[in-house]
Amino acid sequence: MRGAALVTALLAGSACANAGLNVTTTCHLIAKAISNKSAVFWPGSPSYTQDNLHWATSSSDVSTCSVEPGTAQDVGKILQILGTTKTPFAVKGGGHATNAGFSSTTGVLVAMSRFSNVTYNSAPQTVDYGTGIIWDDVYEALEPFGVNIVGGRVSGVGVAGFSLGGGYSWLTNQHGLTVDNVAGFEIVLPNGQVTEVTRQSDADLFFSVLGGYNNFGIVTRITAKAYPQGQVWGGIRVILGVGDNWDALNNATAKFQAEVTDPKAQILPTYNIFAGTPAATVIMFYDGTTPPAGIFDDLMAIPAAQEDVSTRSFLSLVQATPSSLTTRAVFNTVSLTTLSPSLMRAVVNETQFWAAKLTPASANFISYDVEPFLTSLFTHGTVQATAYPPTRARGLLPLNIYYAWDLAADDAVMQAAIKQSAAHLKAVAVAEGQNVADAPVYGNYAAPGTSVQDVFGDSLPRMRKTKQRIDPHNVMALAGGWKV
Numbered sequence: 001m002r003g004a005a006l007v008t009a010l011l012a013g014s015a016c017a018n019a020g021l022n023v024t025t026t027c028h029l030i031a032k033a034i035s036n037k038s039a040v041f042w043p044g045s046p047s048y049t050q051d052n053l054h055w056a057t058s059s060s061d062v063s064t065c066s067v068e069p070g071t072a073q074d075v076g077k078i079l080q081i082l083g084t085t086k087t088p089f090a091v092k093g094g095g096h097a098t099n100a101g102f103s104s105t106t107g108v109l110v111a112m113s114r115f116s117n118v119t120y121n122s123a124p125q126t127v128d129y130g131t132g133i134i135w136d137d138v139y140e141a142l143e144p145f146g147v148n149i150v151g152g153r154v155s156g157v158g159v160a161g162f163s164l165g166g167g168y169s170w171l172t173n174q175h176g177l178t179v180d181n182v183a184g185f186e187i188v189l190p191n192g193q194v195t196e197v198t199r200q201s202d203a204d205l206f207f208s209v210l211g212g213y214n215n216f217g218i219v220t221r222i223t224a225k226a227y228p229q230g231q232v233w234g235g236i237r238v239i240l241g242v243g244d245n246w247d248a249l250n251n252a253t254a255k256f257q258a259e260v261t262d263p264k265a266q267i268l269p270t271y272n273i274f275a276g277t278p279a280a281t282v283i284m285f286y287d288g289t290t291p292p293a294g295i296f297d298d299l300m301a302i303p304a305a306q307e308d309v310s311t312r313s314f315l316s317l318v319q320a321t322p323s324s325l326t327t328r329a330v331f332n333t334v335s336l337t338t339l340s341p342s343l344m345r346a347v348v349n350e351t352q353f354w355a356a357k358l359t360p361a362s363a364n365f366i367s368y369d370v371e372p373f374l375t376s377l378f379t380h381g382t383v384q385a386t387a388y389p390p391t392r393a394r395g396l397l398p399l400n401i402y403y404a405w406d407l408a409a410d411d412a413v414m415q416a417a418i419k420q421s422a423a424h425l426k427a428v429a430v431a432e433g434q435n436v437a438d439a440p441v442y443g444n445y446a447a448p449g450t451s452v453q454d455v456f457g458d459s460l461p462r463m464r465k466t467k468q469r470i471d472p473h474n475v476m477a478l479a480g481g482w483k484v
């Protein structure tokens with residue numbers, strides 16, 4: 001049944017038939033249309049509360065109702081009703097988007113939590129995973145099979161936004177981004193049709209969805225390439241910003257980026273100032289039980305205030321860094337080609353500068369992480385394989401800036417500061433000769449207000465052409481995000 005016909009048929013039997021359409025009415029229409037595998041929840045119920053939770057409180061809105069679809073067919077009915085009634089909505093996976101309105105809404109919140117299956121297919125060496133879970137669930141399900149897929153680095157992150165935006169993983173140096181490892185997906189198109197998409201079946205849609213988030217419909221299942229996975233080495237060290245500790249961390253990081261070419265090795269140094277106290281963390285990863293001598297020696301030599309480093313399962317390493325949050329937050333990002341010592345010094349200076357400047361507000365957490373991937377990271381996908389990254393001509397290392405604070409009244413000042421800081425670091429990189437003046441930025445790290453041109457660059461024309469064909473009535477514009 002087409003969307004308009006479906007809504008008319010539902011309204012015909014409804015007390016609200018002449019009430020005019022509002023969001024509450026839309027919620028009732030959805031409740032009536034869906035099967036018993038799905039359910040609508042209202043404020044006050046535990047499921048509604050859970051559905052509306054986000055990693056950052058600043059990303060949560062109070063939705064009118066939430067709906068947990070349990071089948072792709074029900075997702076189709078929901079999208080038809082939302083499109084016909086032009087009701088604002090959001091699609092939520094793990095709820096880790098830091099931008100308000102990306103996976104939250106005052107309209108209908110579509111929470112994907114019932115799409116929770118993880119299936120390992122040994123013959124084709126692939127994994128099917130539902131879009132309602134977090135990476136911890138995937139790693140846990142795959143551990144008994146001794147396989148893994150390219151996914152998140154710390155605990156709690158949703159698979160959906162991560163996989164549909166890019167996906168920088170501990171396995172990226174070996175296998176590329178998460179989008180480079182997708183073999184196919186099931187998507188519910190804005191007209192309600194449930195479709196399996198591969199590069200062979202629809203090259204333009206495959207390209208556009210991988211990087212294009214929720215612009216083309218609601219993805220219900222993803223199939224990714226699987227790789228053998230044994231025990232790994234690594235974990236987290238906390239390095240206080242006292243004495244010359246951070247200088248040593250800068251040096252070790254710059255050296256790691258310049259010299260380490262073993263694709264199984266990776267580090268994630270993060271410079272944090274929490275309530276005035278400088279405490280960096282460095283997560284180390286080696287895809288093997290024991291790292292070769294030399295790679296991590298400089299990092300291990302810096303005195304640590306806390307340490308959790310061992311040979312362990314992949315899941316255990318990921319869960320060594322919990323990441324729950326109950327405050328407001330914003331991310332921003334700069335794309336770099338090199339983590340030079342001077343760039344590292346500028347990063348530390350930003351940390352100190354903004355921690356001091358923002359302390360009078362409710363700022364309590366100022367954080368900068370640098371991500372020294374191999375600059376070959378984009379060569380695992382073919383040229384123009386996916387909407388993000390829009391160029392694979394050179395390797396770009398995402399730097400993630402993250403501020404957290406308590407009061408909504410401080411949102412504007414924190415968001416302005418994080419934009420100024422990113423602009424300053426980009427200027428430093430350009431001044432030292434990095435070819436990043438026009439570099440695209442990673443959508444999952446970009447601050448609100450970043451232009452879609454900066455995220456999608458040269459991919460935009462192909463995405464827009466695909467959008468015309470797949471979503472001519474622009475139903476997906478009723479949901480927030482990076483809109484093409």
Ligand SMILES: Cc1cc2nc3c(=O)[nH]c(=O)nc-3n(C[C@H](O)[C@H](O)[C@H](O)COP(=O)(O)OP(=O)(O)OC[C@H]3O[C@@H](n4cnc5c(N)ncnc54)[C@H](O)[C@@H]3O)c2cc1C
Pocket residue numbers: 055090091092093094095096097098102103112131152153154157158159160161162163164165166167168169213214215217218219220323444445479480481482
């Ligand atoms: C603590 C933390 C650690 C992180 N670590 C990493 C990292 O190591 N590497 C990395 O690359 N990124 C990382 N990120 C960024 C992360 O990739 C994004 O936050 C990502 O969007 C999370 O996905 P989600 O499903 O939790 O997000 P959500 O907030 O649920 O969704 C994000 C976007 O995707 C859309 N979306 C969700 N589900 C669907 C669907 N089924 N179909 C279509 N669109 C959908 C939403 O509408 C929204 O626009 C991290 C973020 C946090 C907060």
Ligand SMILES: *[C@@H]1O[C@H](CO)[C@@H](O)[C@H](O)[C@H]1NC(C)=O
Pocket residue numbers: 016019022023024025
């Ligand atoms: C929305 O419609 C319902 C009837 O379905 C009605 O009870 C409610 O008052 C309406 N709300 C608004 C804000 O118009």
Ligand SMILES: *[C@@H]1O[C@H](CO)[C@@H](O)[C@H](O)[C@H]1NC(C)=O
Pocket residue numbers: 036037
């Ligand atoms: C759900 O619906 C199906 C088919 O419509 C029916 O066979 C089944 O009994 C229902 N289950 C419950 C628990 O109501």
Ligand SMILES: *[C@@H]1O[C@H](CO)[C@@H](O)[C@H](O)[C@H]1NC(C)=O
Pocket residue numbers: 070071072114115116117130
């Ligand atoms: C999950 O797997 C079960 C068993 O194969 C299947 O019946 C169910 O439909 C799947 N759920 C979803 C949401 O795909």
Ligand SMILES: *[C@@H]1O[C@H](CO)[C@@H](O)[C@H](O)[C@H]1NC(C)=O
Pocket residue numbers: 244245247248251
């Ligand atoms: C960091 O490197 C610089 C330049 O090589 C050097 O002068 C400095 O002593 C190093 N700092 C530490 C703590 O090793």
Ligand SMILES: *[C@@H]1O[C@H](CO)[C@@H](O)[C@H](O)[C@H]1NC(C)=O
Pocket residue numbers: 346349350353421424
């Ligand atoms: C430190 O950062 C501030 C803010 O970006 C900048 O104005 C200043 O020039 C920086 N100082 C140094 C020494 O880099």
